[in-house]
Structure formats: C-alpha cells, structure tokens
Amino acid sequence: MIGIAVFVVTLCAACTSGISPTHVEFERGSRGVVPCPAMVDRGYSASDIEAIYWFFVPEGSSHSPESIITYFRGVTTHQSSNTERYDIQNTSLVITNVTGSAAGTYSYRYLSWLKVSEDGSDEVSEKVSCKSKRPKVSLYIDDQLSYEGTDSSKTVEVPSDTAELNLTCRVEHAKPAVNISWFVWFPILNRWEEIPAKPRVQPASCETECFFVNGTFNSDVTFKASLERNNLTFKCVAHTSRLEDIEVTIIKTQNDIVTADPQEVTDRDSLGLGEPTPMTNCTYSMSILIILLIATSLLVVGCTCSFIYLLFFFSCMV
Incomplete structure (x- = not known):
C-alpha cells in the first residue's frame, strides 16, 4: 500500500513574543510553505520586513543551527549547498521538495524597517498517512480466512454452529503508528463499548516504491469474538x-436444508413406490361438500357423537 507522506509543522515563536502555535501539513514530494508565525500574528507583510534569516537543525541532531537562506532588502541568498531545496516567498520559507530529511527545527529571525526584531522556531515532524480511506478488516474462522476488505459497512454470514471467530483490523504504512481499537455495539444500552485488545506495531517492509514506505509502521489489533448471540456488530476505529x-455485522445462517439421499430416491423408484399421489382439487371439494351435508343433518337431530366420528374418519382418509 502506497502511503501519502505529510509533514506536520508546529509553529511557535519565542516565549517573549507570545505567538500561539499553529499547525501545517505538507505531503512528501510536494512544495511546502512554512510561514513565519510572528509576522502573521503581528500583521506584517513582506513590504514591512527589511530582512529575515532562516536556520535549520535536523531531527535528532545536537549541532548548532545552520543558516540555510536569507532575505535582505528584496534579495534572496542561499546559504546551504543544496540551493534547489529552499526558497523564500514573501518572507516565508519554501521547501521545494519535502522529504524525510526535512524533519527538524527551523528557526528564524526577522528585522522590520522600524528596526523591530523577533526570533522564533518551527518544529517540523514527518507524518505518513495511509492512502486507503479505511483500515483493512479480516475475519478468520478456525484459522481460515472468511472475509477481508475495507468496506465501510459489511454483513458477514457464518455457519450457525460457529462459536467464536477472530477479527483483525490493520493499518499499513503510517508514521507515526496508528492506534487502533475494536468496539462492540450493545443495542440495549444504545452505545458502543470498547473491546480490550492490545495493538501490535511493526516496521513496514518495502521492495518497490519505497519512497512512501521507508520509516513507516504497520499496526493491527486482533480479538476473539464469542458468538453467544446472533447479529453482532463490531466497529474498528x-x-x-x-x-x-x-463496521462488521456477524449473522449466523439458518440450519442447512436437508436434501433426500439420491440412493434412497433410486430405491423407491425401482420398487415402484414413487411419490404419493396428491388429492385433486375436485375430489377434495366434493368430499368437503358431502361432509358438510352430513354434519348439518346430524346437528339437526342432535347426533353429536356420530358427527365427531365422521370427522375423524374423513381426516384419516385425507
């Protein structure tokens, strides 16, 4: 599964500036613009700024900030050897091609024409989002795969004698690892209840198209569902x-339809038994008419016992 990489940028200025943190996301391989939050908060535009300096420290590095690009009186100067990686647009830092190596701390210092100076820093972290719209759900009965898919709502029929099954929810190629949970619906309480199950996280492997996979994780969570009642609905979040x-709804099928043994049918045909001949509609109607006439006569004379006997005799004939 190819993922979509996103950079999460938490922007915050120096404590003395009182700038509130903001959040920006960049897709890996795209062009990302990192604004200067102090300028946005102060309402400055590019025409108000005489100079701005951008510095970078890679994620996990203890080195001093490296100057990467400057803007002074309308002129942009690259300080980094990788001149194609960064640019400045209206004093905002532009990462022309976002990759994993862009993660780290970006600090800035700007100077207005009124000689007002302010410092700040942008914490940039990498995020890789799964390309699929939903997780993948797998259903196993006796270690045999019965269903697998990403449908938003799925009804799965299982044999009526199924006592339990395993449900797995999985998210691939994500960074940071996605936390997954299973829930079960209780109609009486009219709410979802979380099922206690511990997720498993493993590094994702890659053979081809590794640009969106390297450094990501696969997460899954499995639980054993006891089918004590029919029509159970589970939800993976x-x-x-x-x-x-x-959402996955588990429904037990009805009892299997029992068909006649072919050998038994053959034996009946060979003996000339065949199937019983049903009573025709005409014969059945005439019998009913006769019984009604006799019953009426008996009721007139009050012979109730004889009437019951005739009814029993007719039922035996049918």
Whole structure:
C-alpha cells in the first residue's frame, strides 16, 4: 500500500513574543510553505520586513543551527549547498521538495524597517498517512480466512454452529503508528463499548516504491469474538488519523436444508413406490361438500357423537 507522506509543522515563536502555535501539513514530494508565525500574528507583510534569516537543525541532531537562506532588502541568498531545496516567498520559507530529511527545527529571525526584531522556531515532524480511506478488516474462522476488505459497512454470514471467530483490523504504512481499537455495539444500552485488545506495531517492509514506505509502521489489533448471540456488530476505529471507521455485522445462517439421499430416491423408484399421489382439487371439494351435508343433518337431530366420528374418519382418509 502506497502511503501519502505529510509533514506536520508546529509553529511557535519565542516565549517573549507570545505567538500561539499553529499547525501545517505538507505531503512528501510536494512544495511546502512554512510561514513565519510572528509576522502573521503581528500583521506584517513582506513590504514591512527589511530582512529575515532562516536556520535549520535536523531531527535528532545536537549541532548548532545552520543558516540555510536569507532575505535582505528584496534579495534572496542561499546559504546551504543544496540551493534547489529552499526558497523564500514573501518572507516565508519554501521547501521545494519535502522529504524525510526535512524533519527538524527551523528557526528564524526577522528585522522590520522600524528596526523591530523577533526570533522564533518551527518544529517540523514527518507524518505518513495511509492512502486507503479505511483500515483493512479480516475475519478468520478456525484459522481460515472468511472475509477481508475495507468496506465501510459489511454483513458477514457464518455457519450457525460457529462459536467464536477472530477479527483483525490493520493499518499499513503510517508514521507515526496508528492506534487502533475494536468496539462492540450493545443495542440495549444504545452505545458502543470498547473491546480490550492490545495493538501490535511493526516496521513496514518495502521492495518497490519505497519512497512512501521507508520509516513507516504497520499496526493491527486482533480479538476473539464469542458468538453467544446472533447479529453482532463490531466497529474498528483508527484513532488520531483521517481513516474512516469500519463496521462488521456477524449473522449466523439458518440450519442447512436437508436434501433426500439420491440412493434412497433410486430405491423407491425401482420398487415402484414413487411419490404419493396428491388429492385433486375436485375430489377434495366434493368430499368437503358431502361432509358438510352430513354434519348439518346430524346437528339437526342432535347426533353429536356420530358427527365427531365422521370427522375423524374423513381426516384419516385425507
């Protein structure tokens, strides 16, 4: 599964500036614009700024900030050897091609024409979002795969004698790892209840198209469902992600239809038994008419016992 990589940028200025943190996301391989939050908060435009300096420290590095690009009186100067990676647009920092190596701390210092100076920093972290709209759900009965898919709502029929089954919800190629949970619907309480199950997280492997897979994780959570009652509905939820929920309803099938043994049918035909001949509509109607006439006569003379006997005799004939 190919993922969509996104950079999560938490922007915050120096404590003395009182700038509120903001959040920006960039897709890996795209062009990302990192604004200067202090300028946005102060209402400055590019025409108000004489100079702005951008610095970078890679994620996990203890080195001093490296100057990467500057803007001074309308002129942009690249300080980094990778001149094609960064640019400045209206004093905002532009990452021309977002990759994993862009994660880290971006700090800035700007100077207005009124000689007002302010510092700040942008914490940039990488995020890889799953391309699929929903997690993948798998259903196993006796270790045999019965259903697998990403339908938002799915009804699965299982044999009537199924006592339990395993349900797995899985999200692939995500960073950070997605937290997954299973819920079960209780109609009486009219609410969902979370099922206690511990998710498993493993590094994703890759053979081809690794640009969106390297450094990501696969998450899954499995639980054993006891089918004590019919028509159970479960829901898989991927927390803190854009993935939609998936609902799976388990329905037990009715008892199997029992068909006649072919050998038994053959034996009946060979003996000339065949199937019983049904009573025709005409014969049945005439019999009913005769019984009604006799019953009326008996009722007139009050012979109730004889009437019951005739009814029993007719039922035996039918």
